[in-house]
Amino acid sequence: MHHVIIGAGPAAVSAAEHMKKLDARSEITMLAAENVPPYSRMAIPYFLVGNITPEGTYLRKNADHFENLGINVRHGRASSIDPQSKSVKLADDSTIAYDKLLVATGATATKPPIPGIDLDNxxxxxxxxxxxxxxxxxxxxxxxxxxxxxxxxxxxxxxxxxxxxxxxxxxxxxxxxxxxxxxxxxxxxxxxxxxxxxxxxxxxxxxxxxxxxxxxxxxxxxxxxxxxxxxxxxATGVRSNTAFLEGSGINIDMGVVVGDYMETSVTDIYAAGDVAQGKDFSTGDYYVQAIQPTAVEHGKIAAQSMVNGHVTASPGNVNMNVLDTVGLISTSFGMWMGVDGGDESELVDKENYQYINLQFKDDVLVGASSLGMTQHVGVMRGLIQTASPLGEWKDKLMANPTRLSEAYLAGAQAQDQKNSA
Amino acid sequence: MSWTKKLLRVNLSSGTCTEEPLNMQWANDYLGQRGLATRYIVEETDPACDPLGPDNKLIMATGPLTGTMASTGGRYSVICKSPLTNAIACSNSGGFFGAELKFAGWDMVIFEGRAASPMYLSIENEKATLHAADDLWGKSVWEADGMLRTKHQDPQARIACVGRSAEQGCLYAAVVNDLHRAAGRSGVGTVMASKNLKAVVVRGTLGLGNIDNPEAFAATTKAGKAVLAENAVTGQGLPAYGTQVLMNVINEVGALPTRNMRETTFEGAANVSAEAMAEPRKSDGKPNLTTNGACYACTIACGRISTIDRTHFSVKDKPEYWINSGGLEYEAAWALGPDTGVDDIDALTYVNFLCNEDGMDPISLGSTIAAAMELFETGAITTAQTDGVELKFGSAEALCWAAEATAKGEGFGRDLGMGSKRLCEKYGHPEFSMTVKGQEFPAYDPRGIQGMGLAYSTSNRGACHLRGYTVASEVLGIPEKTDPLESDGKAGLVKAFQDATAAVDSAGLCVFTTFAWTMDDIAPQVDAACAGDWSTERMMEVGERIWNMEREYNAKAGLTGADDNLPARLLNEPANSGPATGRVSELAKMLPEYYEARGWTADGSVTAETHQRLGLPG
Amino acid sequence: MRKHKTRRIAPDGAVAESFMQITLKLFATLGDLLPSNAVRNVATINVDDDATLHSIIDSYRVPRELAHLVLINGVFVCDADRDQSGLLKEGDVLAIWPPVAGG
Amino acid sequence: MQKSLHIDPAKCTGCLQCESACSLENEGIFNPSKSRIKVFNFHDEGRFVPYTCTQCDEAWCMQACPVDAIVINAETGSKDVLEDICVGCKVCTIACPFGTINYNTSSGKVVKCDLCGGDPACADACPTQAITYVDANATGLDKMRAWAAKTDNATS
Structure with a gap:
């Protein structure tokens, strides 16, 4: 079975590694467009600030990592695909045949159409x-x-x-x-x-x-x-890299539209990461999330689907972000903007740049955002994704949203007791 | 060196917060906390000052071991001149506030002056800010804590706060930290409120390094913890039953002061004992006691955490009290129970919650209510004063009513807030006041435990068990058993306990460690943490120096040997039940021996020679 | 009520039976060792006329190292005296605690 | 046999010896705010709950890391942060549904429990055996993991 992955970003690497884990005998080719080892765009700012060398941005640090795993990394840019003959055509006119194909070509920064945008500098x-x-x-x-x-x-x-x-x-x-x-x-x-x-x-x-x-x-x-x-x-926006898919018959909207198994509208072709328009956990709608955790999870789901078939449907990915703006840390999760008929708990301390906002639907946390918070922020994801009924903790969080970790732990413990009962 | 070597000076009159280096010479002589802060008070204030005026200062101070992993190394003290006793006040508290102050980089905070309007102080590491607290004023400690926690958006912030009682001038108001730990005695909360200071919020993320010899410290504190764990009292007795286990003990030995200290045994003691706290209640099958809880770094964990029976009259319509809070602890349970003749454990727990919620010293509150009950019995107080409440010994309803009124400073609660001495004077029966230097007694009758009579009368902060706990020896056999009915040899015992306690307090440790630790266990921990050699002898000398410094402060504040006294009841009215039947306190015999052991004059003054020998200030 | 009647056999073969009633109070962790008729921490028991404190402590399975505070009518009896008979009389209260403290 | 931290909240007294020990081991000073184990105090319920990384199999933090700075310790099974590789992007802190990997603003890196390389200081310091280091099978951690598994995108 030859799995071909177009792209070498986080979604591609995640998928390749999971495929190897699930089926050690599978043949995997990862097509990297840029002539450098797979790297992370997330890390570029830290390179810019001088904290790390270019190597510090690499997704995997061992130079032989992919070779050791038996993953072929080939440099080249895909120019088109042909689902009929199950092959990918490269910019140099060579082709790669695939049994299953994963499109993980990511996105590209765009420039707004204004005069002078193409000037030097x-x-x-x-x-x-x-x-x-x-x-x-x-x-x-x-x-x-x-x-x-x-x-x-x-x-x-x-x-x-x-x-x-x-x-x-x-x-x-x-x-x-x-x-x-x-x-x-x-x-x-x-x-x-x-x-x-x-x-x-x-x-x-x-x-x-x-x-x-x-x-x-x-x-x-x-x-x-x-x-x-x-x-x-x-830095006005990015666009999914889908141009080369024109004529392939793959359904494309803002990105490559994928179902709950990361499958595209064309058999044996999957998509993951910034190029994929997948299901959002909170809304059930399909859109491009373009975030690192989703790219990795997409890759993992795609790998499973490609190796084992369509067994477990993804409930969608929680949209989430963490951002460090000149030292001010912000996060957002799920429906941070709230939902119709939901409740909101908000604390604002402008003087100290602290902020927390929780969004509930009934007694379930559906969204959250924060400023200046660094401890246990992950529980926001945990609470949203487990969709745990908060019970009495809903009221406590309405009164004081900073008690989030307690609410999470109280729920985890209740769950723990239920499991052992 | 374990000290951060930094103190924060907060001038409430000018609204300024300034950093100062800690006086390390004084730290060498007085260690920290109680000793060191008192040294600052001696240097910076006039002992004759009005305790509730702007010239009094209030210091929140940690010790060198506060914030370390030494067991119980989480204590801090609040030091000032007391409005209850007009003597030096130093109230010690556990919880987590003290350690947090240290983690924020401060050994102590000195508050001076008085703010024009209510303020609170926030400390976030080096950043200290005074904020308006108009919205917090008039709120209980519990309400204010919640508001501050929300405002600062930090669940990890530690808060010390005064309640409504303090605002209303209750003279035994406490500074409550962590919702239910308190610097409880002598009205330090009243002084804080008199400065228009409602609360201190502290968050420290800097941590504490500076240990003089980290390897030795790790080894010696680990050894110390092993001693506490292996000792039956600190390893098993205190965690399992807490201090409340004493209720039956002290009753059995006939030293449980009952009904304003008229009697020495209480027929209802078993109903309010540690054993009773662990019994399932009828209403829901749960005991009042939920669990034991520890203060920062404490490996003993004696603290009680309890609930009140939801069907009890005091709370059945008040779900806000259906929570857990700290208590009952022995001294509080005694004052609120046997001393008022009330044997209703839920009423006691409720009133104890009120003490947590609104920052009152439960010992002084209970004793003052007991005195009021005696005044009521004699007719000096009538239902005209009490809104029609029958303020009778044994009435749980009356106890709860009185405590609520005092917490809010309403009506007769304002009289109760004056404390036993002033209340009894006001109503014409000063002899009913069971106080020394104006401070109410704790839970041991000096007729049944002779050493405690001497300890109470000579305590620098008025009647107190935490200034020389000879009960340990006379009743509990720690470190060795002495006869509680015998006054011989008690002068030396009291002095040794007083000096050792001063040193332990000043190190930042809990005096309860001394149920297992001797100074030989403590000195090596201090020695490893702090620069210089800290031997057992030096620790004892530091303790003695602190004791004498406090004594000299009190002398300048106008106190004399005549204030080393006990109420006539304990000197003249023999105990009427139990082993002490027929006995009175033999204070007159012990006091001269004590003065001599102290190196003081026959009238109780520190001699020039003793002053010189100890290198006391001034 | 638990009968604590003991039979003493003299060297000449004569059998003596005599006992008295006292109040036994076991506190804190020792409370579980009281006979089932106990109310809270207090039980009335019969003991041999010349019972020693140690004999009572042993017969109620109180480990001797946990019989720390031992009081007869509120007065402490030191370890050395606990093998001595004749300390108890009818109606006395024997109260025992493990090592405890407070304050 | 791999070992895990076993946490029994019923035994915890909230003394924070574990937090002190953790900070001393990992930061060289007493600083509970930098501890990788945190004791939550449910004050109104009279309950203390120590809480730290369960070293979960899913390792969301590790998978989300864009620069391969979180690796499995072959000896202990812990997921360790390689501080010299971590760029401080914090993606792991939002990806971990337990909230047990946190950003340390002073170092600019993330921190998490690494079982102290196989001799966890918190367990050593705990005076009540609320925290013990025992055979992985005996911990009941699987229950916590089951809870967390609800978070998994149905991929395991």
């Missing part, structure tokens, strides 16, 4: 190659504009601040990281950044980028401001 921050360029250009005292205050934007703020650049963040939405924060929390993150000497413009759009004096750029906003910049970093 306007970069994404997505690949290791991008990171090298940014390191080269973000010199102390230089003017840097960061377009987009989403996850990627926020997470590289610290490394940019550490490089002592004059930083301006421009965000279209009315708050930072709008995909994981309500306005209270998003505004607190903005205040924190401003407090750290970063200029943050929210509800602001870049209209155009023009060549300025020398090598500098001039960035014009919809508020009429022109800001000089030596470097513009574009």
């Amino acid at each position: 306007v970069h994404n921050c997505w690949s290791l190659a991008d990171a090298h360029k940014i390191i080269e250009k973000a010199t102390p005292g230089s003017n840097v504009i960061l377009m987009g205050a989403g996850f990627i934007g926020c997470i590289i703020l610290e490394s940019l601040a550490a490089r002592k650049v004059n930083l301006t963040v421009i965000e279209m939405e009315n708050r930072m990281v709008s995909r994981m924060t309500n306005s209270v929390m998003g505004t607190m993150i903005k205040d924190w950044c401003v407090d750290k000497g970063i200029r943050v413009l929210t509800s602001t759009k870049v209209d155009r980028i023009d060549p300025g004096q020398g090598s500098a750029l001039s960035v014009s906003t919809n508020t009429g401001e022109s800001i000089a910049a030596d470097l513009v970093i574009c």
Whole structure:
């Protein structure tokens, strides 16, 4: 059985390793588009800040890791697939035949269609190659504009601040990281950044980028401001890498639509990770989560389905995020924005940048978000995913949401007693 | 070195918080906590000051072993001049607050001045901030604790707080930490409230390093824990039954003060004993006692954690009391029970909860209610004062009513909040007040345990069992049995216990360790933690130095040998039951021997020679 | 009530039977060792006229090292005297605790 | 025979000797806030519950780690954080449904229980045997795992 995996990111590596675990005899080929060992985009900010070398971003540290496991890593970019002949065509026109195929091609950073976006010194921050360029250009005292205050934007703020650049963040939405924060929390993150000497413009759009004096750029906003910049970093969004699947007959929406076994609409083809539009645990809807834990879990589920068949359906993945914005740690889980008819418990301490917000449906935790919390944050996932009825603890959490760990433990213990009864 | 060498000075008048180096010379001479903080009080305040005025200072102090893994190394003390006794006050508490203060990097916090409006202090490591506490004022300790915990969004924060009793001027208000541990005696909570300081919230994540000899410390504290574990008292008796096991013991030996100390045995003792706490109740088949709980680092875990019978009249309509809280402990159970003649264990537990909830010293509260009951019996107090309540000995309803009124400082509760001495004076019967230096007695009748009479009368903070617990020897046989009815030799015993206790307190340890540990077990732990040589002899000398320093402070505050006294009842009215029948306290015989053993003058003053020998300040 | 009648056989073969009634109180962990007629920690028992404290302690299976506080009518009896007979008389209260403390 | 921490909350008195011992072993100082084992105090119920990593088979933390900084200790079976490889991204802290891997703001890395390499200091310090280090089969940890398994995305 030859399993071919297109991609070499976390979903691909997770899938490959699980396949080997489930069936040691299977033949596995992992197709890596970038000419470096499989690495993690999550780790790039730490490379940017200088904490680690490029090797520090590698998904597996032993150079022979994949070889030792019997996983073939082949460098090359897939240009199309042919489900009829069950083969993948590469950019160099060579083909690889597969029995089962996993599409784990991830996503690519996009650039908004505005004038000047393709000028020199306007970069994404997505690949290791991008990171090298940014390191080269973000010199102390230089003017840097960061377009987009989403996850990627926020997470590289610290490394940019550490490089002592004059930083301006421009965000279209009315708050930072709008995909994981309500306005209270998003505004607190903005205040924190401003407090750290970063200029943050929210509800602001870049209209155009023009060549300025020398090598500098001039960035014009919809508020009429022109800001000089030596470097513009574009972190406005990503798009699933699905272009090469055109004509394959695979159902594609925002990403490759997958069912509860990570199967696509075409037999023997699966998808996982940032490219996959899978089921969300909380809503039951299908969308691209593009987060590390989901990529890994996708890979694991896909591996099972590909090796053992469609045995266990996935209940979907809990959307969750953790973000470190210049030292301010935020998390969000599940339906952090709440659900219709649900209850909300919220504590705000703007002065000390502490925030916690719990969302309930009846007495079940369905979503949560926090600022400044580092201890036992995982229990938010635990409570959401086990959908445990909280009973009397619901009221206690409504009164004081910081008692989350206690609520979790009380539930775990009750479960424990039930099991032994 | 185990000290953080840093203290926090909080001036409530100016609203400033400043860091200062700890005076290490003094730390060498006075160790920490009780001794060291009193040294600061002596240096910085006028002993004649008004205890409730801005010139009094209040210190929360840890010892060098507070926050370490030494067993019981979690204690802290609150030190100030007492409004109840006008003498030095030092009240010791366990729980977790003291260790947390240390983990935040502070050996002690000195509060001075008085805030113009209610404030609370938050300490997060080096960051100390005063906050407005108008919303907390008027709230109980339990309510305020919840509000502060929510506000600071930190379940791990440790909070010390005063209740409504303190705000209302109850003279025996406690500082309650961790919801049910208290710096209970002498009205230290009253002083805190007089400064308009409602609470201290502390969170320490820095930790405590600085151990002088880490290897030796690990070895010696481990050995110490083994001694506690293997000792039958600290290894089995205290964890299983807690201090309350004494209820039957002291009753049996005929030294259980009953009905305002008129009698020495209580017919209802068994109903309010440790054994009774463990009996299943009729209503739900559960005992009042839930479990035993420990203070920080304590490997004994004597603390009782209990519930009240939900069908009991005191709480049947109050679900907020259907929870667990600390108690009953022996002294509290005695004062609220035998001393008031009440043998209803749920009533006692309820009133004890009120003491936790609103920060009252249960010993002083119970004793004061007992005195009020005697005043009521004689007609000096009538139902006109008590809202129609029959304040009779043995009435559980009256006890609960009186405690509620005192907790909130309402009506006759304000009179009760004055303490036994002032109450009895107000109603024309000072002889009914069972106090020394204005502080109420604990649970041992000096007629049945002679050494305790001397210990009470000479205690620097007024009648107290924790300043020289000769019960250990006279009743419990620790370290060796002496005859409780015999006054010979008690002067030396009292002095030794007093000095040892001062040293143990100042180290940051719990005095209960001394049921198993001798100073030979303790000194090596201090020695390994702290720079310099800390021998048994040095520890005892430090203890003696502290005792004499406190004595000199009290002298300057206006106290004399004449205050080393006992109520006439204990000196003149013989015990009427039990082994002590026919006996009175032989204080007059013991006191001169004690003064001599102390190296004091015949009228109880520290001599210049003793002052010199101990290197006392001033 | 548990009968604690003992028969003493003199060297000449004469049989003597005599006992008295006392109150036995076993506290704390020792409470479980009381006879079933005990109420809370108190039982009325019959003991031999010249019973020693140790003989009573042993017959109720109180380990001697746990008979720490031993009081007759509230007065402590030291270990050395516990083998001595004649300390008890009719109606006395014998109270025993394991090592305990408090305060 | 692999061993596991066995926790019996009924025996716990809440003294925090375990937290002190853990911090001393791992941080070199007494600092319960940095302990990998945490005792929760259910005050109103009069209950103390020590809580730490169960070294679960699923190892969500390890699987979620983007840089391979969490590895299985072959000797003890514990999942250990390699501090020099951890970049401090905290993904493991949200992935672990037990909440037993935590970010240490002072080191910028995550920390979790590693069984002290096979001689857990918490068990050694516990005065009441509420925490013991025993044969893995005897622990009842499987019950805690069963609870956690409800979290698993039906992949095991």
